[in-house]
Amino acid sequence: MSSSFEKHQKRRLISSYFSVVLSIALVLFLLGLLGMLVLNAKKVSDHFKEQVVLTIYLKDSAKEVEINQLEKSLAMANYVKSTKYVSKEEAAEFMKVQNGEDFMDFVGYNPLQNSIDVHLKADFVTTNQLDKISTEALNKNFVDEVSYDNDLVNLMNNNVQKISFWVLVISGIFTLIAVLLINSSIRLAVYSKRFTIKTMQMVGATKQFIRRPFIWKSVRLGIIGALLALLGMAIVLYYLNKTFTELGLLNNPLLIGLLFIFVFVLGIIITWISTHFATQRFLNLKTDELYY
Known part of the structure; x- marks a missing residue:
């Protein structure tokens, strides 16, 4: 017991x-x-901040030397994480893959532009910094437009x-x-x-x-x-x-x-x-x- x-x-x-x-x-x-x-x-x-892309669209008249110089100056900037040059042909191919059809068959030509995709370091992904970079890029006569999702950055x-x-x-x-x-x-x-x-x-x-x-x-x-x-x-x-x-x-x-x-x-x-x-x-x- x-x-x-x-x-x-x-x-x-x-x-x-x-x-x-x-x-x-x-x-x-x-x-x-x-x-x-x-x-x-x-x-x-x-x-997630560094996934935000600032795209600089280039005019068709832009010279290769000017594009290379812009890309190198961006790559050397302390606020830039990476840059990537995207030709209009690469952009068209990407859209073809995304949409599953070739839009050039309908329009007869490639309306897209050469561009440079810029990824900033996280601390610089702010509206003020992006506006500043956009202004500097637009001052160059071979740059046509600068685009980024401002609402997404603020949110x-x-x-x-x-x-x-x-x-x-x-x-x-x-x-x-x-x-x-x-x-x-x-x-x-x-x-x-x-x-x-x-x-x-x-x-x-x-x-x-x-x-x-x-x-x-x-x-x-x-x-x-x-x-x-x-x-x-x-x-x-x-x-x-x-x-x-x-x-x-x-x-x-x-x-x-x-x-x-x-x-x-x-x-x-x-x-x-x-x-x-x-x-x-x-x-x-x-x-x-x-x-x-």
Whole structure:
């Protein structure tokens, strides 16, 4: 009978430890994913900004030397990420592929113009900067027109600011939720040992002596949970980097390393603090209050 009861208690204890580790791992994993989002929010927004194209349309009378000179001067500018010369023939071929038919069969000639597609660096994708580049290009007598999606640029910049603000707000809220969830799991685990705590106190053990084994046990569980969370984060980061190679998610190993260290240390700190206050609560209870 006694052996069966001990086995039952042991199973309950293992189940309790498992639930604590799982809770810590899941919460830290989600918190780590949010941390990765915060760290890469600018990188993601920069990627989309740099997809905006400013197209400089050239007159048919433009000389090859003038075009080459313009393209080289743009490529050397500190605000330009890349340039690409698109001939009218290439543009016609692209439209043929897009539309599935050759529009020149109807019009009888190629009405398109030679052009230069300019991709700016993300920090310079603003209406003022694009207007400035457009004005400079239009001052050249062989440039016919400069085109870019002004509405898209304004919408993108406004959305980036809003998203950045809400990501920070959600990060703060989620951090608080993470602390509360882990604290709740730790308190439930300590609750099952409340009679042991009170018995040790009644035989003269100091509060510090009673707390020490509970804290070390919780810290070990926190370490295991944090390691599982870091493993999950590493797997997700690997597949995201493999899927979205253009974002270069692994290009800054220092920041990634600091995030992993932060998640690991956070797991230890939260479990330590939660266990300290959970044991303190039961140490301060009277014996008859342990049953409620």
